[in-house]
């Protein structure tokens with residue numbers, strides 16, 4: 001199967017005062033549709049930096065990211081913004097929901113940004129509320145939902161435009177282990193069903209056990225997979 005995402009020798013360095021931090025020191029990987037890949041590594045190993053570069057939130061200093069055959073390095077800022085709106089979904093540890101909107105309205109936000117017609121938008125939001133099991137809570141605001149419910153809203157929102165690629169940074173970090181397990185199982189099923197690819201940075205052993213593949217980052221480099 002041809003890859004949906006390829007990351008080729010990506011380098012990202014940051015200046016911190018007089019010193020240089022090599023956050024990514026030549027990372028290469030690829031993701032095919034339908035796989036959930038866990039990205040593990042110690043704090044500071046470069047996981048968030050890699051997700052940001054793959055999703056076009058940050059530009060690398062070297063190397064290339066290709067999504068669906070399109071090179072991100074050739075896109076201007078408007079092109080990257082279009083990519084993020086339509087083809088890449090982000091799920092963050094802190095959920096990132098708008099506090100004054102209901103669950104239903106939060107899920108619909110990316111579709112509003114894409115100017116999806118209202119009837120189609122409503123249909124898609126209803127479908128997602130059903131998929132993540134939040135129909136009874138559709139009109140509640142984030143502050144009236146549990147952590148697991150908020151994370152399910154965030155996942156539904158990320159999936160609303162049917163992105164080919166889902167990027168998640170510690171999506172279970174704020175959840176107790178049982179809720180985390182529910183969210184991870186849901187995430188995996190959604191990725192498999194929609195043939196999306198997901199790259200998920202995590203410290204969570206349960207999430208790692210649900211992944212199709214695990215990539216280990218160490219000091220900004222992917223380590224060879226341990227032999228089993």
Ligand SMILES: Nc1ncnc2c1ncn2[C@@H]1O[C@H](COP(=O)(O)OP(=O)(O)OP(=O)(O)O)[C@@H](O)[C@H]1O
Nearest residue numbers: 014015016021023042043044045046047048049050
């Ligand atoms: N904007 C920035 N400016 C300077 N240094 C940065 C910046 N962003 C990241 N870094 C540095 O790059 C390295 C990698 O950081 P990154 O956040 O990607 O790690 P991480 O693996 O996601 O860590 P954690 O698990 O704690 O979230 C760290 O040394 C960090 O301090």
